[in-house]
Amino acid sequence: MKRIAIAARVSTNRQEKEATIESQIAELEFWASENDCVIVERYIDDGWSGEILARPELDRLRDDASKGIWESVVFVDRDRLARKLSLQELVIDELVEKDVEIIFLNEPLADNPEGRIMQQIKGVFAEYERAKIAERMRRGKIHNANEGKLVTGTPPYGYKYFPKTKTTVAKYEIYQPEAEIVRMIFKWVAEEGYSMRQVVKELFKRKIPPAKRISKRWVKSSVERLLNRQDYIGTSYYNKTVSVVPKHPQNVGKYKKIKKSSRRMKPKEDWIAIPVPPIINKELFKQAHLKLQENKIYNRRNKKYDYLLSGKVFCTSGHKRVGDSVNGHYYYRCAERIYKFPLPHKCDAEGVNAQILDGMVWYKLLTLLSKPQVVRPQVERWKEKQSKVVSRSQEEIERLNLALDKLREEEERHVKVYGAGFVTFEKLQDDLQDLKAKKEAIESQIKETGEKAPDDEVNLDRFDDICTDIFYTLKYAHASEKQRYARNLLVSIYVGERRSALVNGHIPLVTQAQNIQDVLIGRHSRFAECRQKHAF
Ligand SMILES: [Zn+2]
Known part of the structure; x- marks a missing residue:
């Protein structure tokens, strides 16, 4: 009986028409039972884009390959390994070098050089086809939008979406129960001068749920988005943003599920206006925005107290406390309570008067000194x-340096694949970028550890x-x-x-x-x- 590992992946992108993770696993299990194999390990990346090679489970698979736990690893098809041919080839070469067998159920890996090349050529064409289809779809959408047709099926709060039929185009229709709430919110702001925070509070009090598909409760940012939607005065915009690889990623060195996780505004001349039925009149919209502008100026003027201990105050339960003014008094209030608002909060700690705490701490500091x-x-x-700290940090630095060596080896492997002509220079750069981020994270850790240790x-x-x-x-x-x-x-x-x-x-x-x-x-x-x- 052969010891095998199975590997599966699905992305979160609904446009990739693919089997669910369960059906992939079922197929692999069935194959194993038919072929006298025993599954000793599973590597399942659920919700990961195939554009990314740095996936936690795939990394584990690559690490385990040389440990001899299993003899073969089985995928349903090449796409489950990675979307790009160059990335597929990289991992395949690496695994072959480690002397493990790779099995794709839909098409066995050729065991001679000519066969491998034929498979790669087929892969190149498949990749080209996919890119062509994606581009055709993108142009089609822009074309439709330019003709005034709706492109996205997700309507803003207050509308229902009706897909096109043989005789009619796709359209938004006003959904009265939600539209009433849109009108109400705009009136609260324009006529009663509500702040966005007050709107959230009022919606919560009246038990009005937001559109379910977006979030479970209203928050300030969703109210802000709603108030900025020009759909409500009759114009929906398409092509407003583009998804990009984040320039300043927040979690450097950590695994990322999708590559282009950040959105950037496009210049206004690229926006495509599509007429939709209006819910409120332009006057009310303008009035609400004037009021919001006023609130902003007023708030800025009111924020005059300089919190001495800003960023340093915590609840005993560990929540950060932030400076917050209520009715002209200044407090350090629990952030958990503020951001959970208006939901019930776990932390019962009350705000402390900022002026008193600032004075006490400053006085105590002087007394001590x-x-x-x-x-x-x-x-x-x-x-x-x-x-004692010195010896401990030296150990840690050694350990980190080992990890760094491993990344350098991987870098060399990428360059080798490029040298063999399997990938373009752009792809090589792309791959090296991932490694660079990991390396930088480790390097900064080494630096930190070194700084912490007294010299x-x-x-x-x-x-x-x-x-x-x-x-x-x-x-x-x-x-x-x-x-x-x-x-x-x-x-x-x-x-x-x-x-x-x-x-x-x-x-x-x-x-x-x-x-x-x-x-x-x-x-x-x-x-x-x-x-x-x-x-x-
Ligand atoms: Zn707290």
């Missing part, structure tokens, strides 16, 4: 711990002087500088029960006399932790 002898024992303890003995001789220097800097600090100093000295402030706060901070230590201002903003100064608890 004026008495270095209070902090000193903690600094001594911290110094002792440092020697030489800490000298505490000047500790008292440093405290005194900082004390005077803070004492005579201009109001506009206080926030920067607080940000550099304080790590976190946990606001707890019974009106108490746990303040964590650090004191920059330097071995030579230096301008204290530089010390405070320097990024590489060493930190000693000190903890103080006090009631306020």
Whole structure:
């Protein structure tokens, strides 16, 4: 009996007409039972675009290939491995090199060079066909939109979509129950001066659900989108945005399910206007937007309090607290409560008055710095711990360097495939881009680990002087500088029960006399932790 692994993939893109993940697995299992094979491992990428090679399960498969857990790996077809021929060939070569057998159920992999080349040529044509069809569809949509025909089947809130029939074109028709709510929202804003937050609250109070296909509840951004929709005054726009690979990805080095996950606005002259039945009149639309503009200016003027501890305050349960003004008072309020609004929240912690907390923390900071002898024992303890940290971070750096070597090997493999003429230069660049992101993530981790580790003995001789220097800097600090100093000295402030706060901070230590201002903003100064608890 042969030990095999099965691998399957589906994307989330509904346009790719493909079998479900279950039907793929069923087909593979059936084949295994018919061919006297036992499945010892499964690699299932559910919801991953075939344009991406960096998939968690495919990576695991490639890692396992040399471990001898299984002799063959079985896919339903080549597309399940990857969409692009070049990517398919890359993995196939790699697996063949590792001496494992690859089986595609729809067409066995040729076992001679001529056969392989024929399969590749067929693959090139299939890829070209697909690109041609996609382009034809795109042009068809633009053409239809230019003729004033609706292209997308997903109508905005307030409409129902009717696909074209033999005698009529596709159209949106007003769906009165939702249209009434659209009118109501615009009136709230235009006539009652509601903010978007108040609109969300009111909709929640009246138990009005949003369009189900979009989200489970109204949030500020969905109300904002609704208020900006020109569909409601009779014009739907097509071709407004284009999907792109994000320029500044938020999760560098992590797996991404789709490549072009970001949307960019197109220039207005590319937008194609399609007439649709209006729900409100232009006057109301204009009025609502004037009011929103007013609110914005008013809010900006009102946001005059500088939260001293901005970004540093937390609930004891770990939620971040953000500066928020309510009726002219300033608070640090739990972000979980604010963003869950108006849904019930898990955290019961109440807001704390920002002016009081700011004053207390600042006062406590000054008191501590004026008495270095209070902090000193903690600094001594911290110094002792440092020697242990050094050896631990060295181990970590070694481990990260190994991972980096592995990525470099993979890079070479890509270049080899390019050298053999299987892929174009553009494709090579594309592939290397993925690897580069991973490499950068690891490199920055190495740098961070290195920075965290103290590089030489800490000298505490000047500790008292440093405290005194900082004390005077803070004492005579201009109001506009206080926030920067607080940000550099304080790590976190946990606001707890019974009106108490746990303040964590650090004191920059330097071995030579230096301008204290530089010390405070320097990024590489060493930190000693000190903890103080006090009631306020
Ligand atoms: Zn909280």
